Amino acid sequence: MSTPYGKLPPSAEYFLLPLVNVVVAFLISGLVVLIAGESPLRAFELLIKGSLGYGEGIGYTLYYATNFIFTGLAVAVAFHCGLFNIGGEGQAYLGGLGVALPCLWLDRFVPWYVTFPLAVAGSAAFGALWALIPGYLQARRGSHVVITTIMFNFIASSLMVYLLVHVLKPVGAMAPQTRSFEAGGQLPTLGFLLRLLGLDPGIAPFNVSFLVALVACFFVWLIVWRTKFGYELRTLGQSAKAARYAGIHEARIIILTMMISGALAGMMALNNVMGEQFSLQLDFVNGAGFVGIAVALMGRSHPVGIIPAAILFGILYQGGAEIAFDMPNISRDMIVVIQGLVILFAGALENMFRPALASAFASFGARASRRATAAGE
């Protein structure tokens, strides 16, 4: 009747377990660094110092975290509906188009705050559209979204190469990218926030899309836990039978959920295209869509968990770059290995330490309650 392992108290479930996973991932990463012939302790120091030790590093960390909040939310929303959207990469790529088009159109005539709402809407719409097709195929034809979304990543990639090389590239330019946006297509940085804390943000591209990401976190919470639609979404995610019993229109929920998920992934493009590069470039998503899966897993698919998880991956990206820069034996690829280990432990193996932790808590709890009874009697 009961499960063999006791349940974890919420504090352990949401904080201790992810922490244990990350610590183990770091320990094994340390071994990798050691094998590569460098000092793990110094690498760790570089990682932390590089990402959190000075203003510009913090700015970059938060810039990367912004990407991962968007893609993490995208994966999380679909998770709650029982859908595994691994097409964040492609949806974000297409989202870039939704950002670039209003910028190219308006950047010379209006200030950024006029272009920005259009870019937000454009990125969300293009991302949603790219997720709509797999969503429709899942809902109406039963084609599994895991397969279709990953195929759509490749289609997105090819489509964007075509567009950048043949359509969007200015005449005579060599690089497959759009022209640089003028002031009306450039988001202001949030460097002043860091300056308020007495930090120097340097040239870090930490920009207003971070605020959009936080607003998105709030809306995801609101939609999933506080609306009728969210209720139906979660019901379907838990049991298709119960959803049919409750008169929920399965196909509609699947399609809408995929569109919301795609819109969130698409909005990731704001941060890069309008906040850093000021142009639409080849492969700008650079794996953020996939990191979103790990972020969502680690953040337990809840916005409150996704923000710290995204910041952790921001630290890995930024600090990892510093390690690669300072340590000759650690290349950029080695950093990917370390990130992979974190994903492995935080995501794929997230339940590895659960039984041990649960039994530790169970015996601790029993001892505590015995003491309480003894004291009471």
Add this chain to the structure above:
Amino acid sequence: MSDIAIELKGIDKSFGPVHANRNINLAVRKGSIHGIIGENGAGKSTLMSILYGFYHADAGTILVDGEPVAIRDSNAAIAAGIGMVHQHFMLVENFTVLENIILGAEDSQILNAGIARARRTLKELEKEYALEVDPDAIIEELPVGLQQRVEILKALYRGADILILDEPTGVLTPSEADHLFRILDQLKRQGKTIIFITHKLREVMAITDMVSVMRRGEIVATRPTAQTSVEELAELMVGRRVLLRVEKGEGVPGEVKLSVRGLTVKDSRGVTMVDDVSFDVRAGEIVGIAGVAGNGQSELLETVSGIRRAIAGEVVLAGQPVAVTGDVDAGDLRRRGLAHVPEDRHHMGLILAFEENENTILGYQDDPRYLRGALLDIDSIRKDAEAKIAHYDIRPPDCRLKTANFSGGNQQKIVLAREFERDPDVLIIGQPTRGVDVGAIEFIHRRIIEMREAGKAVLLVSVELDEIRALSDRILVMFDGRIVGERGADASEGDLGLLMAGVAGAEQAA
């Protein structure tokens, strides 16, 4: 050698503030069947989990054959000769019987030798205990009764002398249960010791030699079965006198509220599950559908309640036709006054991962009462949930608790409260007391009778023949997708049993 197979001394176990087992002392004689009964949540399963090494007792000792043993995990339990047949089978569905039996006891990396050896051992076991089962059959193709037999064989193959069966008849048809009892009797005569956990009093009376009653984590009594009665056991279990028969007056049927004509339903493989079924249910009457599980009752319920599509037929709800062959919509029927307590509480009637209050709006999430614009009105939902908790005595009375943490009886009360409090015209109820303890059964039966008294049309499906006979005004018997007979409430068990077996039905059809 003592004649006590297994003895528990002073077993104590707490989960945080919950004292699940309190100073349990129990001695089970070798070669006997010892029943342990108690309501859901009385601590039976915890006790057995301790015996099988899933949990560790906070205090106390376990003696097997007079020797103290430390059961750290299930391997230690197996080594001590203890075998367990779980309530929910632990079988790999797409493996053969043989593969399942050697799973975890392969003895070597190369399977062939082990399989051949297992085949021989299995033959001997079959001969010894009359437990026939085709070793090459795939588990998922076997009926539930045979799957359970595989579980028993698995335990015997590992050399179990003490068999623990946890609610073994919960999933069985009456005839399969009878068969199981014969097997247990045979095992007993071969010297095996059996601990039989159940909350069904009749089974305890039918099969056990001794019976221990658990209540709130304690063993409150141990009696030789021959010297006790159903009434005494029920009282010991619940702690107060229990009415085992439902009191109900003469029904006053009104107009037809639900009319079904020529309903035919096929499943996804194209097998006809409901075959040209017609009946009416009137206001103020309970129509019971009896039958062995799997004869089309589930499909009939799902079709009438708008979850499954029919290929032919008509359903009229309170005078208005219902689309049964096109796009079905359970929500639409609900708005038109149909309430449905589904058979599958865990996957259909409730979302176990949700908080209790979230389940009180399942199916009624469109109700403006629960909404404030596009948002859910959380205050109103929780207030409503609390009112229902009070009205239906749902325990623990905490609407923020995860539904999975409620006992079976209380989970069912959550569903009943949601469906009954809507004041529907037509009520469709499937297996109202499956997996529900005795105290709650009485409560649920009374509520169903109350609904009839209030003039609702009630369609009841249950595989418990006693329940059908106790509640129904008219009884329809389903066999192989067809209604093979109709009887009054006074029909004898034997008469209904024949119809359920399809014997009388065949004559009638011919």
